[in-house]
Amino acid sequence: MFRLGKLAFLNTLRNKRRSLLTVIIIVVSFIVLSIFQGYINSQRISWREMLIHGEYGHLQVFHRDYFEDDNTALEHVITEDQFKTLAGVMDKIPEIGYYTGRLNLSGLIGNEYASKIFIGSARDVSELAELHYFSPVKDGQFLTEERPDGILVGYKLAEKLKAGVGDEVMLMAHSRLGSIEAINATVIGLLNTDSYSVFNEMGVYLRLESAEELILGKLYHYIVILLDSYDSIPRVKSLLEAEIGKSKLPLVVKDFAEVATFFMQVVGMYEGYFLVALVVLAVLIVFSLTNTIYMSITDRTKEFSTMKTLGVRDKTVFALILLEGTFIAFFGVLLGLVLAYLSHLALNSLQLTLPPPPGSSDRIPFYVLFDLFRNLKLAAVFILVAALASVFPAYSVIKRNIMKGLHTQ
Amino acid sequence: MKIKIENLQKSYKLSRRVNQAALRGITVEIDQGEFCAVIGPSGSGKTTLLNILGCIDQPTTGRVYFDDCEVTALPERELVRIRQSLIGYIFQFFNLIPTLTAFENAQLPFWYAKREERERYVKNLDRLFAEIGISELKKRYPGQLSGGQQQRVAIARALAHFPKLVLADEPTGNLDSHNTGEIMALMKRESKKLGASFIVATHDLSLLEHFDKVIAIKDGMVERVTLNKNDETG
Numbered sequence: 001m002f003r004l005g006k007l008a009f010l011n012t013l014r015n016k017r018r019s020l021l022t023v024i025i026i027v028v029s030f031i032v033l034s035i036f037q038g039y040i041n042s043q044r045i046s047w048r049e050m051l052i053h054g055e056y057g058h059l060q061v062f063h064r065d066y067f068e069d070d071n072t073a074l075e076h077v078i079t080e081d082q083f084k085t086l087a088g089v090m091d092k093i094p095e096i097g098y099y100t101g102r103l104n105l106s107g108l109i110g111n112e113y114a115s116k117i118f119i120g121s122a123r124d125v126s127e128l129a130e131l132h133y134f135s136p137v138k139d140g141q142f143l144t145e146e147r148p149d150g151i152l153v154g155y156k157l158a159e160k161l162k163a164g165v166g167d168e169v170m171l172m173a174h175s176r177l178g179s180i181e182a183i184n185a186t187v188i189g190l191l192n193t194d195s196y197s198v199f200n201e202m203g204v205y206l207r208l209e210s211a212e213e214l215i216l217g218k219l220y221h222y223i224v225i226l227l228d229s230y231d232s233i234p235r236v237k238s239l240l241e242a243e244i245g246k247s248k249l250p251l252v253v254k255d256f257a258e259v260a261t262f263f264m265q266v267v268g269m270y271e272g273y274f275l276v277a278l279v280v281l282a283v284l285i286v287f288s289l290t291n292t293i294y295m296s297i298t299d300r301t302k303e304f305s306t307m308k309t310l311g312v313r314d315k316t317v318f319a320l321i322l323l324e325g326t327f328i329a330f331f332g333v334l335l336g337l338v339l340a341y342l343s344h345l346a347l348n349s350l351q352l353t354l355p356p357p358p359g360s361s362d363r364i365p366f367y368v369l370f371d372l373f374r375n376l377k378l379a380a381v382f383i384l385v386a387a388l389a390s391v392f393p394a395y396s397v398i399k400r401n402i403m404k405g406l407h408t409q
Numbered sequence: 410m411k412i413k414i415e416n417l418q419k420s421y422k423l424s425r426r427v428n429q430a431a432l433r434g435i436t437v438e439i440d441q442g443e444f445c446a447v448i449g450p451s452g453s454g455k456t457t458l459l460n461i462l463g464c465i466d467q468p469t470t471g472r473v474y475f476d477d478c479e480v481t482a483l484p485e486r487e488l489v490r491i492r493q494s495l496i497g498y499i500f501q502f503f504n505l506i507p508t509l510t511a512f513e514n515a516q517l518p519f520w521y522a523k524r525e526e527r528e529r530y531v532k533n534l535d536r537l538f539a540e541i542g543i544s545e546l547k548k549r550y551p552g553q554l555s556g557g558q559q560q561r562v563a564i565a566r567a568l569a570h571f572p573k574l575v576l577a578d579e580p581t582g583n584l585d586s587h588n589t590g591e592i593m594a595l596m597k598r599e600s601k602k603l604g605a606s607f608i609v610a611t612h613d614l615s616l617l618e619h620f621d622k623v624i625a626i627k628d629g630m631v632e633r634v635t636l637n638k639n640d641e642t643g
């Protein structure tokens with residue numbers, strides 16, 4: 001086999017200019033795709049981390065029937081006891097850095113001007129320090145111990161109520177017992193949540209303690225958990241699931257990807273674009289490589305006839321041509337990998353920025369993230385494509401009349 | 410191996426209406442170890458005959474037997490095996506692969522033979538290279554060899570796997586007279602040593618004294634067969 005490899009290798013060097021042209025096409029395509037991939041990668045990870053550290057956490061724990069309900073119903077919730085049991089487990093898992101419970105509720109918010117339906121998210125004040133990546137606070141401040149009656153109101157909802165920071169409102173909601181409860185609250189901040197605009201229209205953030213006064217109990221709809229890193233998700237998830245099973249808690253653990261479905265959709269869309277680019281360039285490579293190999297085998301008609309006359313089998317000739325195509329791709333990909341890596345470094349050192357997205361004034365830093373595993377996968381695809389591109393010419397050689405060119409100089 | 414050729418005909422289709430007859434019924438026998446020439450003017454059908462005997466071309470009608478085996482009835486898969494094991498081929502233009510060294514070129518016919526077999530063939534090649542006087546050229550590439558040297562490598566290549574039949578199409582057609590004489594002597598010596606039948610196509614009539622048998626063909630037919638019984642030394 002190694003001699004066939006050597007022969008294929010030497011054959012690719014026979015017409016260096018021709019091979020080089022194909023190698024260049026492969027290298028350039030590889031760099032383009034690698035950088036595209038690096039950009040998607042950087043976006044995916046930075047956005048993912050923003051969402052995890054701004055709202056979602058790495059893991060969330062729900063009552064197992066939570067998703068069958070209206071998500072503000074008080075039926076399928078996590079009880080205080082269940083929360084404590086789980087907290088005992090979570091405190092012993094070193095990868096868990098922070099966890100907090102949240103409760104959804106809905107009801108009426110009103111003052112002397114108007115009365116409106118609100119959807120509320122009851123949160124612990126500690127979230128400000130831990131889930132701080134982007135602040136939904138447009139005006140005023142986040143929930144705080146200092147203002148036990150403080151709430152945040154969606155800025156559009158506030159407009160309807162003609163309420164601003166410092167104004168008093170009343171919240172009304174059904175308690176878990178069925179009664180209607182009301183509390184007085186003070187608006188200490190206005191919310192502006194870009195990704196979830198319904199909260200601008202109807203949203204209220206309130207402290208868990210305030211929610212307890214409304215629903216007359218200590219309940220949670222879900223627990224948000226922050227880990228030391230994204231990579232710890234599978235381990236911690238299975239640990240928690242094991243403990244939940246052991247303690248027979250009616251809970252389920254969901255990871256970020258399961259909860260942030262819209263994020264996964266956007267990632268999927270970018271990966272679709274990438275696939276299209278990959279296919280386009282793959283077609284280019286197939287044409288170029290097939291052409292190179294066709295020219296090369298046409299020059300070598302006599303050589304293949306000689307080999308076959310001497311009893312070299314068709315499959316050996318086939319393998320030889322396939323190897324030649326694969327070698328060219330291999331050089332290209334190897335060079336492509338190195339140059340793509342260097343291009344990543346160079347691009348990042350330029351510290352480029354992209355224009356700000358609508359509604360923002362900050363330009364987005366442009367950077368690319370080189371993921372070795374993804375690049376090796378890309379390299380494997382390239383080599384596979386090259387092997388496929390060599391199949392047609394190789395086949396044409398073994399089908400060719402053996403006497404062609406045999407007795408010519 | 411005895412070779413029997415029976416009423417061999419071959420015509421090429423030039424167009425839908427026009428056929429070109431290259432062989433028009435050749436019947437001839439070649440004995441085991443016979444050193445044999447095929448002569449005839451250009452276009453008489455020498456190459457066509459050798460190609461059919463070399464199992465790289467099929468006749469239109471007629472049969473070729475290697476001993477009792479009718480090779481003209483075999484499928485391509487079997488023909489490859491016959492080419493590999495029974496036949497050696499020497500070309501006018503040497504046909505060495507430019508990217509392989511002389512010694513690698515000579516190993517081409519048995520690249521994929523089993524290990525023990527290969528070792529036997531390589532040993533034979535070592536002997537042939539030494540006897541032919543090209544041992545120092547093993548590592549050279551064809552481009553670094555003269556025509557005579559290339560043809561010597563090609564002869565070693567044709568003989569390495571102990572073929573029963575060696576076909577040579579104008580093997581000296583591209584060589585000077587000095588090299589021609591040496592190559593002819595060399596082929597005859599190896600023919601006797603290996604017991605292999607040689608069929609050499611040539612139109613160099615000065616070479617005929619070397620051969621045991623001379624088959625003269627003309628217009629695709631055997632014109633006459635001459636035996637040189639008295640020439641025993643080569």
Ligand SMILES: Nc1ncnc2c1ncn2[C@@H]1O[C@H](COP(=O)(O)OP(=O)(O)OP(=O)(O)O)[C@@H](O)[C@H]1O
Nearest residue numbers: 421422429430431450451452453454455456457458
């Ligand atoms: N592939 C082909 N297609 C059509 N006709 C062919 C083909 N090959 C050979 N011929 C014809 O068959 C006849 C015999 O050709 P062949 O090559 O066997 O002659 P030859 O004796 O080897 O001649 P030379 O001494 O010039 O090599 C010639 O008339 C030739 O034109």
Ligand SMILES: [Mg+2]
Nearest residue numbers: 455456457578
């Ligand atoms: Mg000829």
